[in-house]
Amino acid sequence: MKIKLKIKRFNPEKDSKPWWGEYEVDVEPTDRVLDALHQVKWFQDGTFNLRRSCAHGVCGSDAVRINGQNKLACKVLMQDVVKKDGDTITVEPILGLKVIKDLIVDMEPFFAHYRSVMPFFVNDEPAPADGRERLQSIVDRERYDQGTKCILCAACTTSCPSFWSNEEYVGPASIVQAHRFIFDSRDRAAAARLEVLNRQMGVWRCRTAFNCTNACPREIPITQLIGEVKQALATGEIK
Amino acid sequence: MTQHHQFDAVIVGAGGAGLMAALHASKTANVAVVTKLYPTRSHTGAAQGGIAAALGNMEPDSWEWHAYDTIKGGDYLVDQDAAEFMAKDAIDAVLELEHLGLPFDRTPDGKIEQRRFGGHTANFGEKPVMRACKAADRTGHMILQTLYQNCIKQKVNFFNEYFVTDIIVQDNVCRGIVAINIADSEVHVFHAKAVMIASGGFGKMFKVSSNAHTLTGDPVAAIYRRGLPLEDMEFFQFHPTGIYKLGILLSEAARGEGAIFINDKGERFMEHYMPTLKDLAPRDICSRYIYEEVRAGRGIGGKDYVYMDFRPEVINKHKSGPGGKEVTREHLEKALPDIIEFARVYLGVDPMTQPVPIQPTAHYAMGGIPTDVDGRVLADNNKIVNGLYAAGECACVSVHGANRLGTNSLVDLVVFGRRGGKHMAEFCKSANFPPLPASAANDTIGEFDRIRASKGTERAANIRNDMQNLMTNYVGVFRNGPDMQKAVDGIRELKKRFKNLKVDDTGKIFNTDVLESFELGCLLDLAEVTAAAALNRTETRGGHAREDYDKRDDVNWLKHSMAYRTDGKSDVAVTDCAIRFDKKPVVITKYQPKERTY
Numbered sequence: 001m002k003i004k005l006k007i008k009r010f011n012p013e014k015d016s017k018p019w020w021g022e023y024e025v026d027v028e029p030t031d032r033v034l035d036a037l038h039q040v041k042w043f044q045d046g047t048f049n050l051r052r053s054c055a056h057g058v059c060g061s062d063a064v065r066i067n068g069q070n071k072l073a074c075k076v077l078m079q080d081v082v083k084k085d086g087d088t089i090t091v092e093p094i095l096g097l098k099v100i101k102d103l104i105v106d107m108e109p110f111f112a113h114y115r116s117v118m119p120f121f122v123n124d125e126p127a128p129a130d131g132r133e134r135l136q137s138i139v140d141r142e143r144y145d146q147g148t149k150c151i152l153c154a155a156c157t158t159s160c161p162s163f164w165s166n167e168e169y170v171g172p173a174s175i176v177q178a179h180r181f182i183f184d185s186r187d188r189a190a191a192a193r194l195e196v197l198n199r200q201m202g203v204w205r206c207r208t209a210f211n212c213t214n215a216c217p218r219e220i221p222i223t224q225l226i227g228e229v230k231q232a233l234a235t236g237e238i239k
Numbered sequence: 240m241t242q243h244h245q246f247d248a249v250i251v252g253a254g255g256a257g258l259m260a261a262l263h264a265s266k267t268a269n270v271a272v273v274t275k276l277y278p279t280r281s282h283t284g285a286a287q288g289g290i291a292a293a294l295g296n297m298e299p300d301s302w303e304w305h306a307y308d309t310i311k312g313g314d315y316l317v318d319q320d321a322a323e324f325m326a327k328d329a330i331d332a333v334l335e336l337e338h339l340g341l342p343f344d345r346t347p348d349g350k351i352e353q354r355r356f357g358g359h360t361a362n363f364g365e366k367p368v369m370r371a372c373k374a375a376d377r378t379g380h381m382i383l384q385t386l387y388q389n390c391i392k393q394k395v396n397f398f399n400e401y402f403v404t405d406i407i408v409q410d411n412v413c414r415g416i417v418a419i420n421i422a423d424s425e426v427h428v429f430h431a432k433a434v435m436i437a438s439g440g441f442g443k444m445f446k447v448s449s450n451a452h453t454l455t456g457d458p459v460a461a462i463y464r465r466g467l468p469l470e471d472m473e474f475f476q477f478h479p480t481g482i483y484k485l486g487i488l489l490s491e492a493a494r495g496e497g498a499i500f501i502n503d504k505g506e507r508f509m510e511h512y513m514p515t516l517k518d519l520a521p522r523d524i525c526s527r528y529i530y531e532e533v534r535a536g537r538g539i540g541g542k543d544y545v546y547m548d549f550r551p552e553v554i555n556k557h558k559s560g561p562g563g564k565e566v567t568r569e570h571l572e573k574a575l576p577d578i579i580e581f582a583r584v585y586l587g588v589d590p591m592t593q594p595v596p597i598q599p600t601a602h603y604a605m606g607g608i609p610t611d612v613d614g615r616v617l618a619d620n621n622k623i624v625n626g627l628y629a630a631g632e633c634a635c636v637s638v639h640g641a642n643r644l645g646t647n648s649l650v651d652l653v654v655f656g657r658r659g660g661k662h663m664a665e666f667c668k669s670a671n672f673p674p675l676p677a678s679a680a681n682d683t684i685g686e687f688d689r690i691r692a693s694k695g696t697e698r699a700a701n702i703r704n705d706m707q708n709l710m711t712n713y714v715g716v717f718r719n720g721p722d723m724q725k726a727v728d729g730i731r732e733l734k735k736r737f738k739n740l741k742v743d744d745t746g747k748i749f750n751t752d753v754l755e756s757f758e759l760g761c762l763l764d765l766a767e768v769t770a771a772a773a774l775n776r777t778e779t780r781g782g783h784a785r786e787d788y789d790k791r792d793d794v795n796w797l798k799h800s801m802a803y804r805t806d807g808k809s810d811v812a813v814t815d816c817a818i819r820f821d822k823k824p825v826v827i828t829k830y831q832p833k834e835r836t837y
Contacts, residue, residue, distance in 0.1 A: 013746045030585070042700030046743030046752035051280075053451040056487045056581065058380060059280040075584060100422070101749045107277065120388035121340020133337040135349030141342065148342050148374075148381065152279050186340070 002026050003082045005036055008092040009102055011047065018099070021045070029079035033066055037073060037091065037103075050103040057217055060153030064103050065092040070155040070215040094158035096167065110154050113170045117178040117196050122189035140185040147180030147225060149218040156212035156222050162205045169205040170197065172212035172222045179225045182238060190238055194229070203229050241426045241680045246271040246396070247667040249416055249431040250660075251403045251458050253278035255286075255379070255649060256631030257437035258386035259656030260614075260663065261395045264435075268667040271429065273398045273418055275453060278387045282439055282451045283652065286379025287490035287577065289354060289371030290336075290649035292329035296350040297369040302326040304361060305370060307830060309647060312358040312521050313605075313640020314781035314791065315832035316471070316799065316825055321612050321636040323828065325647075325654050332653040333372050341385040344373050354574075355495040355561055358521040358644040364837070367519050369561065371646040376492050376577045382649060401427065402754055404683040405811050406434060406461045406627070407676065411618055413627035414673045416458075417683045421754065424687075424747040426680045432670045433663045435628035436462070436608060436616075437656065442475075443758075444766040445601035445715075446707035449481055449488040453758075459608060459633050460761035463768065465809050467618055468801040470635040470823065471606030472765075473772035476643055476782045477716045479525035481600025482585055483544045489578045489597060491645040493590075494518045496574050497560035498549035500529065501594065502537040507557060508545075516837040518559065523642040523782040524837070526599040526716050539596065546594035549575070553594075599716055605643055605782060606772070607635040609801065609823070614659025620801065620823045626670065628663055630655040637799060640825075641781020682811035689812075690756050695739035699756045702733050702740075706759075706766055709733075714770050719786045726770040734763050734813050760813040768802045771818045776800060793832050798822035 002024055010018040025039045034052055041048045050073070052062040057075040064073050067081060067089055081089045097105040128134060150173065157163050157171035178197060182190040197203040203226060212222040232238045248264050250257045253274035264270045274281070293300040305326035310317045337343060337351060344352040353369040361368035374381040390397075398418070405417040407428075415430045441456030442448040463469050479500075480489045499507050499518045512528045513520040533543050548554075551568045560566040568591050572579060575590075582590045608629040609617040614636075616627040631652045638651055706729075713726035737760060744752035778792035779785050801823050806816035 011746065011748075013748055030587075041751075043698060046698075047746070049749050049751050053276060053280045053453045054282065054285050055452060056285070056485075056585070058285050058377075058577075059276075059282070059451065061276070061280045077585070104749055111277070115391055120392035121385070122392075123340075127338050131331075131334060133334055133343070133351050136345050137349050138345050138347065141345045144342070148384075149377070151284070151380070152277075180342075181340075184340070184342070 001029065001082065001085050003078070003085065004088040005040060006088055006090040007040065007048065009048070010099055011101055027078045029077065031078045032074050033076045033078065033081065033091070034062060034074040036078060049101050058151060060151035063094050063153040063155045065094055070094055070159045072153060072155070072217045075217055094154060096158045096164045107154065109167060110157060110171070110173070113174045114152065114177060116170065117174045118189060118193050119177040119181065121181065122187055124188065134186050136186055143185070144180050144183040146220050147176050149220050150176050151218060153217060155215040155217060159211040159215035161209050161211065162207055166201070166205070168201040170202050172226060175203055175226050175229055176220060176222055179229055182229065182232065194233055197229060198233050203233065241428055243428050243430065244271065245430045245672065247431065248433045248435065248663050249273060249429045250435045250437060251416060252437035252439060252631070253397070254281035254437060254439055254631060255283040255382050255386060255652030256656035257435070258390055259653050260435050260437060260630060260660030262386065262389055262393060263657050263660035264664040265393055265395050266664065268664045271396045271398055273401045273403055273416065273429065275400060275402045275421065277399050278397065279383060281383060282454055284380045284383040285451070285488070286649055287376045287488065288356060288492035288495065289373040289378050289646045290333060290382065290653070291356065291359060291370045291646035292333040292372055292650065293326065293370060294330060294333065294351060294353065294372065296346060297353045298361070300361065300368055300370055302330060304363060304368065305329065307363050308359050309638060309644060310830050311364070311835060312644040313642055314835055315797065316637065316640030316780060318637050318826040319828040319830060320826050321638045324612050325638050325650060328654040329650045332650065332657060336382065336385060336653065339385050339389050341381050342374055344375065354492060355519060356645045357491050357494065357519045367516065371495065373492070376490050376575045379649060403458050404461065404757065406436065406458055406465060407679050408462065408465045408467065408624060408627060409676060411622065412625040412673045414675050415679065417680050419683070419687065421749060424750055426684055428675070428679050430672060430675045432667045432672055433626045433628060435614065435630060435659055435663060436633055437629070437631045438633050440604045440632040441762060441765050442601045442604070444706060444710050444762045444769065446711040447481065447484070447486040448601040449478060449486055455758035455762050456633065456765045457758060457761045460764045461811070462608060463764060463804065464811060464814055466804060467616065467624065468609060468803050469607065469768055470609035470801055471637060471799050472769045472802055473776050473800060474605035474641050474782045475601060475769060476522055476603040476605060477526045477599040478522055478602035479529055479599050480547050480597045482581065483596035483598050485585055486600040487581055487585060488600065488602065489547065489581060489595065493547060493549050493575055493578060496549065496571060497554035497566055498547050499553065499557055499559050501546045501548050502532045503539050503541070504537060508532055513837045520837045521642055521644055527784055529599060530716050544596045544598040547597045548594040549590050550592060550594070603643055603648065604632055605635070605639040605641065607633045610634045610636055612636060612658065613662040614655055615662070626666065626673065628659045630659040641783060686811045687753060687757070690740065690742060690753050691745055693740040693742045695741050697736050697739045698741055699759050702736055703759050703762070706730060706733050706763060710766055710770065714773050717784050717786055718773055720774065723770055723774040727767065727774060730763060730767045730770060734815065737763060737813055764814050768818060772800050772802055772820070775820045797825055797832060799825060
């Protein structure tokens with residue numbers, strides 16, 4: 001089908017402000033939106049830029065706004081967003097992070113928030129005497145499984161109204177990453193992480209808007225996980 | 240204006256091998272990791288099924304069986320000492336990952352859970368064994384995340400979105416690297432005592448591939464252009480279960496849980512071909528038999544694909560589940576959540592109620608930069624390049640020989656990333672900084688200026704398309720002399736067309752137009768070496784199957800191939816010369832080559 005792409009363009013070396021580029025592409029219904037974007041870049045306008053790598057939803061490079069909603073461009077099929085010849089879709093960069101060029105945004109603040117929550121395993125107790133693995137029950141393993149799925153694509157944080165209104169907010173993704181360790185029975189730094197999150201720009205900025213849960217391409221129930229962190233802080237118990 | 244940095248050790252690539260090396264090397268050395276992506280975007284994250292280690296948590300296992308399986312799986316082209324190191328170190332490496340926090344799946348008694356996988360057997364081939372340590376079907380993602388998290392903890396220095404264009408090797412001494420900051424096109428020279436290349440594979444030379452768009456082998460091309468050899472490039476693995484037409488991988492783990500291949504007649508054809516292991520035979524064998532079925536007209540609807548069926552009732556009917564036990568839909572959805580989702584999202588097929596169309600996809604480079612068992616790069620069959628290391632898919636130790644077993648890549652990364660990282664750190668303790676040539680960045684600057692100023696008529700995407708078609712059609716699962724010659728000739732034509740590029744973007748900020756053109760140049764060189772190496776090897780072995788030489792020839796070919804550029808030049812541009820081939824002995828310790836049946 002022949003459909004139209006409206007892409008938000010911006011070249012800091014040439015443009016004083018962003019503008020809409022309009023492109024016609026010929027796509028199969030089962031093509032990914034990423035494939036359509038590549039058609040523009042490879043055959044129509046080589047100055048068009050985007051980040052992408054794996055093209056099947058595991059690396060998290062290509063989070064963009066498609067028809068106003070945060071998605072991974074490689075996980076949306078054309079048939080999900082258009083029906084017939086002549087249909088149009090809009091593609092824009094994610095919100096809340098500075099646009100560097102076209103669909104490429106500055107990810108540094110996002111990763112800085114991520115690093116601030118101690119997103120790494122902490123257990124200074126000696127490893128088991130036989131050198132083998134620390135044991136963990138199936139139930140304990142299950143407890144923090146959701147947070148392990150996160151690919152740091154930023155779709156959640158950049159869909160969050162609290163983050164849009166204040167970039168100091170640590171954001172849903174960082175809280176998910178903290179949750180993964182707080183609720184991992186082998187880890188020993190839950191208290192330290194909870195302290196990091198126990199401030200206005202930490203977990204308490206969350207207004208339970210649910211945008212993050214809707215945006216997450218890995219279907220992590222983010223709002224629920226944030227709620228569990230709030231609960232741990234409120235009750236002093238990690239369950 | 241070129242910027243300069245100095246580090247004891249520079250690691251190129253931030254996937255499993257690079258990050259593992261960084262964790263170990265940075266304990267004592269001042270290390271920088273330079274990557275063209277953000278580290279968590281590396282393709283290690285796409286690996287699904289598991290990491291092999293003879294922990295023996297589910298049933299008896301031994302590293303000796305793992306080494307044997309690896310050697311036989313590689314059709315006896317594996318350097319057996321390297322395979323033994325890998326199988327032995329694997330146990331420690333996996334336990335180290337767990338201590339670093341990796342969220343492995345667990346058995347009822349709390350140990351790391353393991354599953355069956357193609358080619359992994361108990362007691363030297365007697366029956367399948369549960370050796371693949373797993374985290375659902377996203378083991379690679381967990382490994383990448385865990386290693387990156389620990390790099391943050393250890394405050395490793397990262398230079399993210401820096402594109403490495405050149406490895407500075409002069410007089411057999413490595414002196415550093417040249418990289419371009421993607422954000423502003425500034426050229427950076429990194430002066431180092433030691434450099435490790437861990438840049439992954441280069442499957443983008445094929446049309447249907449499981450590889451990421453960014454897997455273009457730039458540093459591998461760089462050292463080839465510097466006159467260093469590439470080993471066993473003819474051996475490229477076609478993974479049997481790529482999603483039809485898209486190439487997206489559906490893990491072998493599905494077959495570990497009981498999935499089977501069926502043809503148009505609904506027959507479980509692998510039963511006829513490989514009576515013992517059946518659908519758990521190694522990948523090269525499965526890919527070939529899938530194509531045999533297609534050629535015999537038994538593809539689905541007569542087309543060029545077959546089905547992988549992992550509906551619970553089918554698994555139970557054929558008793559193909561682990562240990563012959565019954566499986567439930569609930570169990571499969573827990574064990575294989577990501578690949579079930581891939582089938583649903585990209586094919587609109589629900590694997591729990593429908594069979595899934597699959598076809599072999601270009602997946603893994605067994606060949607690459609020749610190294611010894613400590614990751615040191617070889618300048619020829621014996622000589623080491625001072626201060627240069629390689630690990631992971633881009634390296635050829637060789638632990639995979641002519642064909643890699645599933646779950647052995649994640650082991651390879653972690654074991655040799657660690658070995659190389661440790662060796663580099665020791666090396667840095669006593670080594671001095673070798674002098675850096677004043678002109679180190681000139682080649683890079685020159686080539687990028689040339690591409691940027693290019694006013695030709697050819698779009699890079701068209702040249703890339705043509706290259707990918709040539710490689711897939713003529714250097715695929717089944718090969719023959721005349722076709723491979725067409726590939727070599729065709730790629731040489733494409734290199735001429737490459738000189739006539741049309742580039743739209745002349746800017747400096749995130750100029751991916753110019754970068755992708757440079758990447759294409761690297762792929763063209765690597766594709767040419769691959770096609771020429773395939774033409775050069777007149778036998779069938781592992782992933783290299785020739786219709787005109789259809790038997791394994793241990794008399795003439797129980798050797799690694801080494802490919803060198805012939806013009807004695809050394810630069811950053813696309814090569815324009817013949818390729819010289821040499822042979823390197825295979826290290827054989829315990830296992831004399833036998834016929835490879837399963």
